[in-house]
Every structure is written in structure tokens, then in C-alpha cells.
Amino acid sequence: MLKRPAAVLGLFESPRALLSAIELLRARGRWSLEAYTPYPVPGAEAALGLKRSPLAAMVLIMGSLGALTAYLFQWWMNSVDYPIVVGGKPVDAWQAYVPVLFEVTVLFAAFTAGLGMLLLLNRLPDFRHPLLSSKSAAALTRDKFGLALEPAEGPFDAGAAEAALREVGAEAVEVLNQPAPPAPVKPRTLLLLAAGGALACLAAGLGTYWTLKLFPALPPMSHMLEHPKLVPQKPSAFFKDGRGMQAGVPGTMARGRLPYPCKTEACASRLANPLPRAAEVLRKGRKAFDTSCAVCHGALANGRPLLSEAYGAKPADLQSSRFLSMEDGRIYHTLMTGKSAMPSFASSLTDDERWSLAHYLRALQRAQHAEDEDLR
Amino acid sequence: MSLLSLVTGLGALGAAAAYFAAGPERFWANWLLWQLLLLSAGLGSLFLVALEHLTDARWSIPLRRTAERTAGLLAPASAAMLAGLFALPVLYPWAHPGAALMPHGAAKSAWLSAPFFSARVVLCSALWLLAWRLLAGGSLEQDKTKAPALSVLARRFAPFFMALFALSVTTAAFDWLSSLEPEWYSDILGVYFFAGIFLAGLASVTLLAVHLIGAGRLPGVRFDHVYNLGGFLFAFTVFWSYIAFAQYLLMWYAHLPEEVFWYQRRLEGPWRTAALALAVFHFLIPFFALIPRDAKGDLPRLRWVAILLLGAHFLDLYWLIFPVLGPDPLFSWPEVSFALFFIGAALLWIRRSLAQGADMPIGDPRLEEGLAFRL
Amino acid sequence: MAPEATLSPASLDERVLSAAERKPPAAWWLALAAAASCMSLGFALMAYTLYMGIGAWGNNRPVVWAFDIINFVFWIGIGHAGTLISAILLLFRARWRNAISRTAEAMTLFAVVCAGLFPLIHLGRPWINFWLFPYPNQRGLWPNFRSPLIWDVFAVSTYFSVSLLFWYLGLVPDIASMRERARPGLRKLVLTVLSLGWRGEASHWRHYEKAYLLLAGLATGLVLSVHSVVSFDFAVSLVPGWHMTIFPPYFVAGAIFSGFAMVVLVLSVVRRTMRLEDIITPHHLEMMNKVILATSCLMAYSYLVEGFTAWYSMNPYLHHIFKQYLWGTYGWTGWTAIFCNCLIPQLFWSSRLRRSAPVMLFVAVAVLIGMWFERFVIIVISLHQDFLPSSWHLYEPTLVDYGILLGSFGLFFTLVLLFARLLPVIATTEMKAHLPREDAHA
Incomplete structure (x- = not known):
């Protein structure tokens, strides 16, 4: 040329x-x-x-x-x-x-x-x-x-x-x-290149597949996961009795958890609410109510759950006359022990929160049954 | 009597009237602001002179006399600062007559006591004046004697001046600005004040240089020389913003009550506008105005950027000082009178110095080299 | 400069570019073996750390940051000198940078590589480090951009990529020269690809020079920001001794200080062993020593202002921690930092000492030691006695800590040694442009 x-x-x-x-x-x-x-x-x-x-x-x-x-x-x-x-x-x-x-x-x-x-x-x-x-x-x-x-x-x-x-x-x-124009590519070279590329893709895919198959979810460095520790609901060799969780030592109590003396509602009805009916207490009670109770009993405590019909259960209407006359102590007791479908709130609420809740419930009830003089 | 003297006299009358009409607090706050502004222009220029000696720069030799002249503002600034000592019992809570029992201990009370404070002010002023005498006075003398030894002397002296300069500027910042609110502290304040000072000095030098070039008094000074001034203005605009933002970010983030009240006072209510204006005039406008390469040597643009930067430095000092007077910015005839008086006096002073010596350091053996400088 | 007068563009090429064409001497192999051994030791210990967990180190509450972060800050600081020399001094038209800029830029990259390793391994689970980057994921999470640690990720990775780009851009014309010298073969092919077929066209140079200047300006801002962001890691916190407003500029000054010391250290070895004494002249080293002196004074200023403000604040926690810096259990590290960073470099006030090779080496090593200990002071001492006296605890590094530190030096010098043999250690193109010619400034 x-x-x-x-x-x-x-x-x-x-x-x-x-x-x-x-x-x-x-x-x-x-x-x-x-x-x-x-x-x-x-x-x-x-x-x-x-x-x-x-x-x-x-x-x-x-x-x-x-x-x-x-x-x-x-x-x-x-x-x-x-x-x-x-x-x-x-x-x-x-x-x-x-x-x-x-x-x-x-x-x-x-x-x-x-x-x-x-x-x-x-x-x-x-x-x-x-x-x-x-x-x-x-x-x-x-x-x-x-x-x-x-x-x-x-x-x-x-x-x-x-x-x-x-x-x-x-x-x-x-x-x-002038630079020589590039030589035209022959079809055979193109075919060879395509075949080579396909082969390479196949090899990479199979390689990945077998790697994942043979070493499934291999944790890169498992050492940190394997140290001795307590796993919930699993036996532990650390204590003699083989349990992971241990009961409290007799005669001791956990901080912030006073022993609860009542076994029956009758006993509980004699307990007096130790907290004053103050704005601070009501605010605390409202928070506890909105967190723990409102989802089933409704934000107005009228037994209309926030959940859908599919929920199925029939929570108590706390605005009914039975609850209007219920003592604070019995409300507290129900929170401690639970009742039928309602679970116990002994561990998820503190003592203060339970008593504040009783106060707040009173406020809710009063709001739903307001009398003329309340409006003045 | 020229118009300038007339305006200055008018300003002086207004300022004196402000003492009685607007009260001593406002009078001394204005005084403090303007003494520091004068100091900034003078000391910043002197720092530029020393920096040029230190780095053996060639481009700046034809412009050095200009910087030495604006550095002359140190003399009126020092006088103003000595008078400013009367502001202590008025503006500074630690010097109030009944302030013997400040919450800080005896040692800090000794540091923040009128005699020790005054001693520091006198010492720093003496140091700056001495350095000015050595650098600028030596240069004037060289015009006559043409002795290269004076250049060597200036070069030897420059590093020592730098060290003392760093310490004295920090002291001035802590004394005059920080101790307005003695509980507050920030260790970057010296650097912050330095950045403002140097920028104000550069702006004054640029302004005077542009004026002299326009008057045809600096023959041989070309784009290449002025470009460097523009570059410095640009760089230190960025530097000031960096330091200012660093201090703000750290205090904003940590939110310690003993620090953050200072910013709360300066960022809430009407002062927020002042802070935003500071960001716009001290950073955004000069930054974008000086970004293009040609802008850094463009005389008309440099003139307005320099004026803007001096205004921004005024705003900076205003924003630092005036919030201690109250939650609302004060700006009316007393402030204007002070501005007229101090700007007029500074211009009179500069005009006087323009009559002394040559417009370029004609005795410097390297002036030719400086004039031949190419980018 | 008189010593450069004998150089011509051709002899410069011959001297600098031929290094890559010769077989390296035995001393180079020995040095490489030593450096690579340290590096391997370091990598082995890093692997051990990954396997065992961070418990292999001495870190423990309340000193949860120790050698890992000290080394990170130390190395990233070393990296700052290169950008400073190539960017800021270019803008200031300091011609003495030409001879040293290439090596300094390379050191920047290598130091950032060393620095980047430490935050990575200190994550504990580095294989999920990609969580640090904002990418859409099925967990619906984003990184927390209010955390200085994320700022760090952005700052350090930007710094590395921009430095790499800057360095490569400078190398392109030099690699083109090497390409033309190379005999046909694999080496020539590699050099051709690396030089992108650069041909020195005038219309290319016009864009090239502009790009170089723009990058210099950008890198100047970057260099300020990177170490400032590193300082934010500490300064936005509430830890007494960390929450200091002066940290950003003070960290930058310290970074330049230690970086220049490393450049002086490496260059004084390179010029001797590669016989480049007339290209990298005592004048160049003297200028760098002046910068070291200036930054040393800045460090002294920062120490002074920090100490003064701590006292002036009348904050009991600050008072306590500053006493610990000098008179606590680790007080000796504080004194070491002051002695090495503020006092020893003052030797450079004498121009005779500034030009003396042994003094230079001594000061450079002292500065590196001092700056490492400064970070120890800031990190370990501030942490070991926090607000709650019941959690005070002393820190003691383990052998693994020391080994990884040694390993990072091994990695750095391995890279430096490879660079010195494979690529031009002097920016020949830039040097040529400023060699005195008969018709210069015509």
C-alpha cells in the first residue's frame, strides 16, 4: 500500500x-x-x-x-x-x-x-x-x-x-x-473472540456457583462470634445446674422492683395509689397508656382497638360502669398479673408507671363522662 | 482647610456628641471597633512587609513602599488604643467597679486586671511601633544611603518579628475581643483575628496601590505585580472563611454552654442578618469576584473588592463587639460620625505619608529585579 | 542556581530516566528485602488482628482509640507535604520545588495508602466497610453524614484520588520520554499505554498547563480540608483536650511539618544513592529545612495557645487533662513531643546546620518521632482519664500494635523503593522548562 x-x-x-x-x-x-x-x-x-x-x-x-x-x-x-x-x-x-x-x-x-x-x-x-x-x-x-x-x-x-x-x-x-488504516477484521477472528468470551463467562459463572455451593455463607472471620457467652433459651456449662438464666439469690431483690404482696384482687383493692394526681404524673401515665394499652383498649379506653378487625379479640371497654367504680389497686393488680388475653405488664412497666396509668385512666373516664360542672 | 479635614472634624464633633447623647458604652464600643480597624490596616500591612522580607520575594519590591505607608497607620492606631484603655471599666465586665468577685479564680482575675491589661497593650504597641520603625524607617533611610546592609538587616529581623507578631496579635485578640465576655474562650481566636487583620492590611495596600498606579506614581508596576496582590486577597479571603467556619462548626457541634452562648448572642434575632451579611460580603462576593485569573490583576475590580473587604472587616468587628451592648444592632448617627472621623483621620495620615520619601524603595538594590518580575 | 548550569535536557533525561533501565544495585535489593520483610510482618499481624478481633491490640475502655488512630493521623500527616510542595509552592512559583516535587507527590500517595489501612483494620469487621459509602440498599439505611467519621471517608478517598490524578498527570510527559527511550518489547508497550500516546503537541500543552494550575489550586484547598476533617474527628467531640477550636489549622501545620521531615529524610538518601547531588542540591534541602523551622514555630505557637486557653478557660476538666499531658503517667510522651517538635528544629536557625547532611537527618528523624508522640498525647492521654474517674484506665500497647506500626513503615519504604527504580524520581519535564538556556528570557 x-x-x-x-x-x-x-x-x-x-x-x-x-x-x-x-x-x-x-x-x-x-x-x-x-x-x-x-x-x-x-x-x-x-x-x-x-x-x-x-x-x-x-x-x-x-x-x-x-x-x-x-x-x-x-x-x-x-x-x-x-x-x-x-x-x-x-x-x-x-x-x-x-x-x-x-x-x-x-x-x-x-x-x-x-x-x-x-x-x-x-x-x-x-x-x-x-x-x-x-x-x-x-x-x-x-x-x-x-x-x-x-x-x-x-x-x-x-x-x-x-x-x-x-x-x-x-x-x-x-x-x-498517514497511519495505515486498520486491517478489516476477519469473520473467523470475530467468531473466535465471541466463543472465547462466552467460554470465559461460563467459566466465571460456574466458578461462582460452585464456590457458593461448596462454601455456603462462610463467615469471613468467625473467631469473634465464637467466644463464650450466654445464649437465651440454651443450656450453659458455666453454672452447675446447666441453666443459662439463674433465679435470684433468696432474700435479694432487683433494683427498682419492690416485692408485690397481693395474690388476690381483694387484697389489691385495699392498696392506695401512692402518687398524687399531678400534671407530671398524668403525663407519665398518658405515655404509658399510649405505649402499652391504647393499641388494644383504644386511645379513649373505650375498648375499640387501633388494630384491624382481623385482630379478633374483644378488649374490655374501660369506660363501662364496672371500670368506672374499680379501685386503683385492682387496676394495678390487673397490670401486674394480666387477665384472660391481656398479658402481665409486671416487667415492661415500672411501679410508678403502673400507678400513673391508673391516674390517667381516671382522667380518660372523667373526660368521657363529663358533667355540667366540669365544663364550667 | 480641605474637604477631608472638614469631614474629619465633623465626624469628631459627632463622636464627641455621641458620648453625651448616646452614652459612654456606645461611645467606647465604637472607639474599640475603630481602633482595631486602624490596627488591622496598619499591622496587616506591616505583616505583609515582613513576610516579603522573610521570603525574599521579588514581585513585591516595587509595591513595598505602599505597604510601608499603610503600615504607618500603626501610629494613630496605637494612640487610639492607649485612649481605648479608658473603655475598660465601661465595656469589660471584669473591670467593672464591682467585679471583684468574678466566678473565675484569683489567677485569671490577675490576668484580667486593668494594670496588667494596660501593660500588655503598651508592650504590644511598643513592639509594633518598633518593628515599623525598623522596617519602614529603615527603608526610607535606604532611599538616601542606598546601603544594601539595611535590606540584610530587615531580612534578619523579619523572622523574629514574625514570632513576636504571632504572640502579640493573639494577646490583642484575647484581650480586646475575647475578654468582652470573660467566660468565653476559643483558642483559634488569635488565628481568626490574624486572618482578618492580614486581609484588611492587604486590602488597604491594594487600595492605595491602585490609587497610586492610577495617579501614575508607580511606573513599571504591571499586571504581573498587581496579580500577586489579587492572589493574596483571594487566598486570605478563603483562609478567613476557613478559620471562621472551623470555629463556628466546632462550637455549634459540641454545643457546650460556656462556649455556645457567644454564638447564640451573635446568631439570634437581628444579629443573624449581620452574620449572614458577613458570609456574603466577607466570603461569597470577594471569592467569586476574584476567581477568574484576569480579575486578580484588574485594577477597577481590585479597587471595589478591596473597599468591600475593608467594609466586611468593619462588619466583622461590629459583629464581634456590638452584641455585648444588647440584642439589637445599633447603627445610626454615632456610628456614622465615628466612621467619618476615623476614615478621615486615616486618609489624612496616609496623605501626609505620601509626601515622604519616594513612591518605590529606590534604595533597595533589588528594585530592578522586582520591576522585571514576570509571572 | 549555579550547580544546575551544567545540566542539559538530554543529560537530565539520561541521568534520571536511565535509572529504570539499569539493573538495580545490591544495596537496593537489600533495602527492599528489609522493607518488604517488615511489610509482610505487618500484614501478617493485621490478618491475625482480623482473625482474633481488636482484642489483639492494647485498646480497651476508655482508651478505645490508640495505635490505630495514632498511626492513621501520623501517616496522613506525612502525606500532606507532597501536595503542599506540588500545589502551594507551584502557585507561589517557588522554583526549588521542581527537583523534589515528584518524589514528594509519590510519598503522598504511599503515605495515604499506609494511612488508609488503619481506619480499615480498626473497623474490626473491614469486610463490610462498604457500609461507609452511600449506596442504595435493601435495608433502607444511609450513612450518617453528621458523623466526622463519614467526613473522613470522603476526605481521605478524595485526597487519594486527587493526589493520584495530580501525580499521574505530572508523570505523563515523563513516561512519554521513557517510552521513546525504551527498546521495543513489553516494557515499551506498557509505557506507551501509560503515557496515553502523549506527543507533546502545543495545543495539548495549553490544556495541560491549565489543568495543572487548576489542580494545584484545588489541591491547596483539599490539603487544608483533609487534615482539618481529620482534626474534626476529635474536635467536634466533648472530650477535654480534643474539643479545641484551634485543631483544624494546628493539625494542618503539624501535617506539613512531619511531611517535610519525611521528604528530607527520603530525599537525602535518594540523592546520595542515586547520585543526584547536583539536581537535588543542598539549596533545595535548605529551603525545605526552612519550612520545617517555620512549621516548628507554628507548632510551638499552637502548644502555647492551647495551654494558655486551657488555663484561661478555668475549666477543671481541661486543667486536669493538660496536667496529665506533662505530669501524668504518660507525661514523658508530652515532653518528647515538645522537645522534638519545638526545640530540636530550632537548630535550623543556623544556616550551616541547615545545610549539614547529618544534622538534617537527625532533625528529620526527631521530628517524625516527636510528631508520632504528639498524636499519642492527643489520643491516648486525653482518653485515658475521662469525666468519670471510676472508668480511668492505663493503656499499654501489645506486640501486635508495635508490629503493625513497623509494618506500615515497611509498606511505605517498599513502595518508595519500587518507585525509585520504576519511575522517574525527578519531574524531568518541569526541570527542563526551567533549566537555564543561552536564549532564555529572550
Whole structure:
């Protein structure tokens, strides 16, 4: 195949020689010029008439975009989609988003500057450029300064370009040829490549499958999971009787849990509510009621559960006359022992909470059976 | 009598009237603000001079006389600070007549006592004036003698000045600003004050340089030289914002009562607007105005950015000092009078110094090198 | 500079780029063997830690952060010098950076690699470290962006990627030179791909220079932010001695300080062993020593202001912990930090000592030791006596702790040694542009 000249390259000794050559040849206007230098030569841009790099504007735009992205994703993740209060700060506290915002801005801007320059503006990587296969490439990356003439338009007279370069003082001149067009790919090669790819995919898939099959859910480092510890509902070799949970030592009691003397409702009805009927107590009782009782007995204690019909059970209507006259002590007793379907709240509520609950229930009942004087 | 002297005199009358009409507290708060603003312009310029000597910078030699002239504001600033000592019993709770029993111990009471405080103020002022005398006075002398030894002397002195400068600026920040609320403490305050001071100094130098270039008094000063000033302004705008935000973020995050009340006072109610204005004028506008490369050497733009930054530094000091007077920002004729008086006096002072010596350090053996500087 | 006058672009290439083409000397193999052994030991102990759990270390309540975080802060600090030299000094047009920037940037990367290991292994279950990144998952959870530890993840990973990019960008033209020197073969192929077919076109250089300047500006902000974010790990807390508003700038100053010490240490060995004394001249080292002196003074200032403010605050917890820094059980570490960071570098006030190779090495090593102990002071001493005296506890590192610390040095020097043989240790392209020429400034 015939080689076609793409450009003619002349080598110069110094940046100054290069610049003066550019000036002389640009004046003639027959060629488009391109310089190749081992390092950036000040003044070359101006001499070649290159426009200013648009990179700064690109970086500014992408940096702003980065800032916006970072703020929005943090705000959406931590203030909208999964809002949690940390350190008593408002959920949309912008202050805490600033560090990550800054980092992401820099990340966007820096990658635009670096990769945008290499890939977008300079169109690298490019391994087929004629210069790379020229004899002068080594000198041009070391200490020589090259000037290539390409035809501005029309057919290229390499001889004239060569002569012009020598005239302006080039030490050596070389004709750069068009890169040979890539050879057409044969169907057989394509088939082979496709078959190879399919085989590789198959091997990777089978490999993954068998790895998972042979080593199911292998915990990477199980050592930390295997230390001696108590597992609920499982025997333990630590105590003599083989139980994990131990009954309390006779004669001791747990902190905050007073012994409860009553076995019967009659006994309990004689207990007096130790708490005063104060706003603080009612607030506590309301919290306990809303947490533990409202789901079945209803927020107004009228026996209409918050749950759906499918729940099925018939919770007691605490507004009925039976409960209006029930003593606080019996309410307390029911909470301690539970009744028919209702479980015991001995462990999930504290002593104070149970007594406050009784007070709060009274308030609920009074609200539903208000008399004229209550409204005054 | 020129217009400038007239305006200054008017301002002085207004300020004096403010003492009786608006009360001593407001008078001294204004005084404190303006003494620190003068100090910032002067000391910041002096720091720039010392920095140039220290790093052996070439670009700045043609502009050094300009910085030495704005550094001259140290003299009126020192005088104002000595007068400002009368503010102690008015503004500072630890110096109130009945403040013998502050919650902090005897040692801190000794540190925050009028005699010791005054001694520190006098010592720091003396140090700054001495340094100014050595650096700027030496440079003026060099105009006549052309002795290179003076450059060497300045260069030798610069690092020691830097060390003492760091300590004295921190002391000034803790004394004049932090002890307005003696329970409050922040160890970054010295750096914060330094950032503000240096920015104000740079802005004053830039302003004067732009003026002198416009008047044709700095021949040979090109884009390349001014670009560096613009770059410094840009860099220290960012630095100030970084320091200010770092202090705010840490105190906001930790939310310790002994620290955070300081910010509450300055971020709630009408003061919130002042804080937001600070973010806009001290950071956003100058930052974006100076981002483009050409902007850093563009004289008209540098002029308004420098004026803006000086205004922002005023706002910064206002925001630091005035909240102790009350929950509402005070701004009316007393503040304007003080501004007229101090700006007028500063300009008069600068005008006087413009008549002394050459406009460039003509005695510096490296002036030629400086003029030949290329980016 | 007089010593550079004899250099020409061709001889510079010959001297610097040929290192990768020769067989390394025996001393290099010995050094590599030593470094790689330490590295292997470190990796083995890290694997042991993963298997046994963090209990293999001395960390225990209340000192839950110890060697892991000390080493992290130490190494990330070392990394700051490279970016400082390549970015900030570029913006300040300090020409002396050209000879040292490449090695310093490489050290940045290697130090960040070392630093990144520590938070990773201290997680205890590093195989789920991806939980730190915001990715949509079926648990419906997001990381907590109000936590400084997440800020750290973003800061350190951004820092690593941007430093890598910056370093690579500087390398591209140099690799192109190496490509042209290489004989056809695998090496040439690799170099061709790595250089992306760079050909030094004028229209490319115009974008390249702009990109380099922009990256320098961005990296300057980044370098300030990264160590500030590291300092936030401590300073946003309530622990006395950690919650200090000066931490962000003070950490940055300390980082530059220790980083420069490491650069001086490595370069004074590299220039001697690779015979680059006339390229990396005493002038370059002297300038770095001046920066060390300046940052040492900044450290002294920070210590002073911290101590003063602790006293001025009249906060009993602060008073107590600052007494512990100097007169507690670990008081000797506090004195070591002060002595090595504030006093020893003062030797550099004398220009003769600034240029003396043994003094330089001594100071550099002292600074590295001092800065490591400074982080020990901040982390261990502040933690070991917290608000509740009943939980006070002394900390004692285990052999595993020491081994991993040694391993991180092994990793760092292994990477440095490989770099010195495989890639140009001097930024030849940049050097060439500033070599004095007959027709310079024409």
C-alpha cells in the first residue's frame, strides 16, 4: 500500500528558533501548523494563534454541580429519606453537610480538570498518531522542538513544505505518513473472540456457583462470634445446674422492683395509689397508656382497638360502669398479673408507671363522662 | 482647610456628641471597633512587609513602599488604643467597679486586671511601633544611603518579628475581643483575628496601590505585580472563611454552654442578618469576584473588592463587639460620625505619608529585579 | 542556581530516566528485602488482628482509640507535604520545588495508602466497610453524614484520588520520554499505554498547563480540608483536650511539618544513592529545612495557645487533662513531643546546620518521632482519664500494635523503593522548562 504524507515535520534546536519559524510560516498561510515540544514553551500558544483553554469554565461548572450534588444527596439521605436526630441537632442542619460538600466539589472539579483535559480536550489516548511512529519522536520528547506543516486545504505538496521548513532553519526534516488504516477484521477472528468470551463467562459463572455451593455463607472471620457467652433459651456449662438464666439469690431483690404482696384482687383493692394526681404524673401515665394499652383498649379506653378487625379479640371497654367504680389497686393488680388475653405488664412497666396509668385512666373516664360542672 | 479635614472634624464633633447623647458604652464600643480597624490596616500591612522580607520575594519590591505607608497607620492606631484603655471599666465586665468577685479564680482575675491589661497593650504597641520603625524607617533611610546592609538587616529581623507578631496579635485578640465576655474562650481566636487583620492590611495596600498606579506614581508596576496582590486577597479571603467556619462548626457541634452562648448572642434575632451579611460580603462576593485569573490583576475590580473587604472587616468587628451592648444592632448617627472621623483621620495620615520619601524603595538594590518580575 | 548550569535536557533525561533501565544495585535489593520483610510482618499481624478481633491490640475502655488512630493521623500527616510542595509552592512559583516535587507527590500517595489501612483494620469487621459509602440498599439505611467519621471517608478517598490524578498527570510527559527511550518489547508497550500516546503537541500543552494550575489550586484547598476533617474527628467531640477550636489549622501545620521531615529524610538518601547531588542540591534541602523551622514555630505557637486557653478557660476538666499531658503517667510522651517538635528544629536557625547532611537527618528523624508522640498525647492521654474517674484506665500497647506500626513503615519504604527504580524520581519535564538556556528570557 502506498504511504500518503500527512504532514512534514521540521526539527529545531531551541524554543526561540521554533517561535521564529512559526512566525515566518504562519505569515505565508499555506499550511496549518502544529508544534511538538518536550515541555510547554511559553509563547507557543500565542504564536500558533491557539484559543484560550476552556478548561477553567468547565471546572467551575462541574465544581458547582459537585457542590449541588453533594448537598442534595446528603440532605435527601439524612433529612428526608432516613431522618435521624444526632447530637440534638435539627434534622436539616446544613452545617454538618459542609465538609462532605467541600470534598465532593473538589472531587468533581479535579476530575474534570485532569480527565477532561486528557480525554475530552486532548483526545487521548491516541496511539495511532503519525508522530508516534516517526524517527523524531525520541528527540521531540527529549530536547528538540518540532514544527509540523499540514495542508490547510487541497492537495498536499510535501516537497514545498519541506523546502519551506529548511528555509526557516529546520535542522532536519521528516515526512510523517498517514497511519495505515486498520486491517478489516476477519469473520473467523470475530467468531473466535465471541466463543472465547462466552467460554470465559461460563467459566466465571460456574466458578461462582460452585464456590457458593461448596462454601455456603462462610463467615469471613468467625473467631469473634465464637467466644463464650450466654445464649437465651440454651443450656450453659458455666453454672452447675446447666441453666443459662439463674433465679435470684433468696432474700435479694432487683433494683427498682419492690416485692408485690397481693395474690388476690381483694387484697389489691385495699392498696392506695401512692402518687398524687399531678400534671407530671398524668403525663407519665398518658405515655404509658399510649405505649402499652391504647393499641388494644383504644386511645379513649373505650375498648375499640387501633388494630384491624382481623385482630379478633374483644378488649374490655374501660369506660363501662364496672371500670368506672374499680379501685386503683385492682387496676394495678390487673397490670401486674394480666387477665384472660391481656398479658402481665409486671416487667415492661415500672411501679410508678403502673400507678400513673391508673391516674390517667381516671382522667380518660372523667373526660368521657363529663358533667355540667366540669365544663364550667 | 480641605474637604477631608472638614469631614474629619465633623465626624469628631459627632463622636464627641455621641458620648453625651448616646452614652459612654456606645461611645467606647465604637472607639474599640475603630481602633482595631486602624490596627488591622496598619499591622496587616506591616505583616505583609515582613513576610516579603522573610521570603525574599521579588514581585513585591516595587509595591513595598505602599505597604510601608499603610503600615504607618500603626501610629494613630496605637494612640487610639492607649485612649481605648479608658473603655475598660465601661465595656469589660471584669473591670467593672464591682467585679471583684468574678466566678473565675484569683489567677485569671490577675490576668484580667486593668494594670496588667494596660501593660500588655503598651508592650504590644511598643513592639509594633518598633518593628515599623525598623522596617519602614529603615527603608526610607535606604532611599538616601542606598546601603544594601539595611535590606540584610530587615531580612534578619523579619523572622523574629514574625514570632513576636504571632504572640502579640493573639494577646490583642484575647484581650480586646475575647475578654468582652470573660467566660468565653476559643483558642483559634488569635488565628481568626490574624486572618482578618492580614486581609484588611492587604486590602488597604491594594487600595492605595491602585490609587497610586492610577495617579501614575508607580511606573513599571504591571499586571504581573498587581496579580500577586489579587492572589493574596483571594487566598486570605478563603483562609478567613476557613478559620471562621472551623470555629463556628466546632462550637455549634459540641454545643457546650460556656462556649455556645457567644454564638447564640451573635446568631439570634437581628444579629443573624449581620452574620449572614458577613458570609456574603466577607466570603461569597470577594471569592467569586476574584476567581477568574484576569480579575486578580484588574485594577477597577481590585479597587471595589478591596473597599468591600475593608467594609466586611468593619462588619466583622461590629459583629464581634456590638452584641455585648444588647440584642439589637445599633447603627445610626454615632456610628456614622465615628466612621467619618476615623476614615478621615486615616486618609489624612496616609496623605501626609505620601509626601515622604519616594513612591518605590529606590534604595533597595533589588528594585530592578522586582520591576522585571514576570509571572 | 549555579550547580544546575551544567545540566542539559538530554543529560537530565539520561541521568534520571536511565535509572529504570539499569539493573538495580545490591544495596537496593537489600533495602527492599528489609522493607518488604517488615511489610509482610505487618500484614501478617493485621490478618491475625482480623482473625482474633481488636482484642489483639492494647485498646480497651476508655482508651478505645490508640495505635490505630495514632498511626492513621501520623501517616496522613506525612502525606500532606507532597501536595503542599506540588500545589502551594507551584502557585507561589517557588522554583526549588521542581527537583523534589515528584518524589514528594509519590510519598503522598504511599503515605495515604499506609494511612488508609488503619481506619480499615480498626473497623474490626473491614469486610463490610462498604457500609461507609452511600449506596442504595435493601435495608433502607444511609450513612450518617453528621458523623466526622463519614467526613473522613470522603476526605481521605478524595485526597487519594486527587493526589493520584495530580501525580499521574505530572508523570505523563515523563513516561512519554521513557517510552521513546525504551527498546521495543513489553516494557515499551506498557509505557506507551501509560503515557496515553502523549506527543507533546502545543495545543495539548495549553490544556495541560491549565489543568495543572487548576489542580494545584484545588489541591491547596483539599490539603487544608483533609487534615482539618481529620482534626474534626476529635474536635467536634466533648472530650477535654480534643474539643479545641484551634485543631483544624494546628493539625494542618503539624501535617506539613512531619511531611517535610519525611521528604528530607527520603530525599537525602535518594540523592546520595542515586547520585543526584547536583539536581537535588543542598539549596533545595535548605529551603525545605526552612519550612520545617517555620512549621516548628507554628507548632510551638499552637502548644502555647492551647495551654494558655486551657488555663484561661478555668475549666477543671481541661486543667486536669493538660496536667496529665506533662505530669501524668504518660507525661514523658508530652515532653518528647515538645522537645522534638519545638526545640530540636530550632537548630535550623543556623544556616550551616541547615545545610549539614547529618544534622538534617537527625532533625528529620526527631521530628517524625516527636510528631508520632504528639498524636499519642492527643489520643491516648486525653482518653485515658475521662469525666468519670471510676472508668480511668492505663493503656499499654501489645506486640501486635508495635508490629503493625513497623509494618506500615515497611509498606511505605517498599513502595518508595519500587518507585525509585520504576519511575522517574525527578519531574524531568518541569526541570527542563526551567533549566537555564543561552536564549532564555529572550
